[in-house]
Amino acid sequence: MRTMLAGAVMLVLAIAAYWSVRIAWADHLSRSDKVAGRRRAARWLPTATLYERLADKLEETGDDPLRDLERAAGHDPENAARHLRVALRAELAGDFRLAERSLLRAAALSRLYQPRFLLAQYYYRRQDAGRFGIWSHAAFQTAYGDVAPLIDLCWRLRQDANWLADRALDEKPEVERQFLASLVLHGQAGAACRVASHLSRDARYEDLPALLGYCNLSLSLGVKRGALEVWNRLCQRKLLPYGPLESAGGLLLTNPDFVHRVLAAGFDWHVEPEPWMRSVRYDGGMRVELSGRQPEICLIAWQYVPATSGKRYRLRIDSRALDTREPDGMHGVPFDLAGKAIPTERSAGGSLIFTAPAEVFRLALMYQRPPGSVRLEGTVVISAVRLEAPG
Numbered sequence: 001m002r003t004m005l006a007g008a009v010m011l012v013l014a015i016a017a018y019w020s021v022r023i024a025w026a027d028h029l030s031r032s033d034k035v036a037g038r039r040r041a042a043r044w045l046p047t048a049t050l051y052e053r054l055a056d057k058l059e060e061t062g063d064d065p066l067r068d069l070e071r072a073a074g075h076d077p078e079n080a081a082r083h084l085r086v087a088l089r090a091e092l093a094g095d096f097r098l099a100e101r102s103l104l105r106a107a108a109l110s111r112l113y114q115p116r117f118l119l120a121q122y123y124y125r126r127q128d129a130g131r132f133g134i135w136s137h138a139a140f141q142t143a144y145g146d147v148a149p150l151i152d153l154c155w156r157l158r159q160d161a162n163w164l165a166d167r168a169l170d171e172k173p174e175v176e177r178q179f180l181a182s183l184v185l186h187g188q189a190g191a192a193c194r195v196a197s198h199l200s201r202d203a204r205y206e207d208l209p210a211l212l213g214y215c216n217l218s219l220s221l222g223v224k225r226g227a228l229e230v231w232n233r234l235c236q237r238k239l240l241p242y243g244p245l246e247s248a249g250g251l252l253l254t255n256p257d258f259v260h261r262v263l264a265a266g267f268d269w270h271v272e273p274e275p276w277m278r279s280v281r282y283d284g285g286m287r288v289e290l291s292g293r294q295p296e297i298c299l300i301a302w303q304y305v306p307a308t309s310g311k312r313y314r315l316r317i318d319s320r321a322l323d324t325r326e327p328d329g330m331h332g333v334p335f336d337l338a339g340k341a342i343p344t345e346r347s348a349g350g351s352l353i354f355t356a357p358a359e360v361f362r363l364a365l366m367y368q369r370p371p372g373s374v375r376l377e378g379t380v381v382i383s384a385v386r387l388e389a390p391g
Contacts, residue, residue: 042068066089069085073085079109137171165192168195177199192218197229231267277290297367308356309358321376322381
């Protein structure tokens with residue numbers, strides 16, 4: 001019995017030693033620079049890893065690795081990544097049935113975004129709108145970051161802004177705001193209005209760039225309603241530090257006392273970055289340090305104003321120069337969206353009176369060298385801008 005037991009132990013040890021040597025030798029061959037060495041390794045030890053290493057070398061040398069990638073996936077059938085690699089190579093080889101089957105298998109195995117995104121891409125290339133819709137929606141539902149490439153495929157498949165807006169409204173907020181950014185990028189203000197209105201109802205800080213981008217587009221086109229609705233919702237939800245605007249009366253300007261640092265977006269002030277403005281600070285007003293090399297007439301800042309077309313308004317600017325007794329040269333000028341100055345008349349109190357030509361115009365703060373003086377070099381404080389509709 002002892003002899004038999006000893007013999008059995010020796011046999012087990014011999015078999016273990018044999019397989020250890022075989023595995024080590026196969027692993028060594030699988031790292032060879034020669035295709036033949038890697039192929040021999042896969043024959044010695046047919047595993048997913050060794051077949052994949054063989055496929056890597058075949059791909060590197062320009063040969064077809066598809067069958068060995070299939071063998072790798074066959075030896076590791078629960079690995080979604082291996083099926084994805086088969087799918088991509090199969091499509092390149094024109095084997096669309098294998099490509100589709102492998103992509104579907106990967107999507108069934110993985111709950112992540114990538115297999116669904118690749119399936120949507122596959123059906124886009126096949127111009128299969130129905131299946132593209134199914135798998136792009138599935139991809140959006142699992143997305144957690146940038147989905148702009150997939151949204152771009154939606155736009156390329158069907159350049160219909162209203163259809164894209166419908167898709168956006170069906171998705172979660174993280175994806176909806178990226179749809180909105182895409183619509184704004186393509187200049188689709190009408191469709192973007194629907195998405196922006198929906199998104200703004202429960203907006204979060206992450207949604208601000210997309211929503212402000214929509215406001216910029218809408219206002220640049222002179223469309224007040226949608227932009228004003230979205231802007232006021234952001235103010236009401238305290239995502240912006242301002243009170244809601246009211247074009248029919250009441251508050252017409254955003255940040256008129258420069259209490260807050262300007263956003264350069266939406267209805268807030270836009271400050272022009274110019275080399276002759278050394279700095280712009282906000283401390284009891286907007287403090288603009290001029291270099292003295294500015295043009296005789298130049299733009300300092302501007303904002304969109306929601307108005308009532310045909311209504312008369314009164315404008316007053318409170319400003320002063322800190323470093324000199326010379327006139328500061330600051331004044332306000334209303335412009336239409338085409339950049340043409342709106343005619344004004346000066347009232348007895350020094351305010352400007354004008355009539356709004358449309359429901360949106362631009363109010364600009366300008367520097368103009370006063371006659372008989374040199375260009376101002378120093379700091380100008382614009383403490384307040386007042387705009388009201390005379391009773």
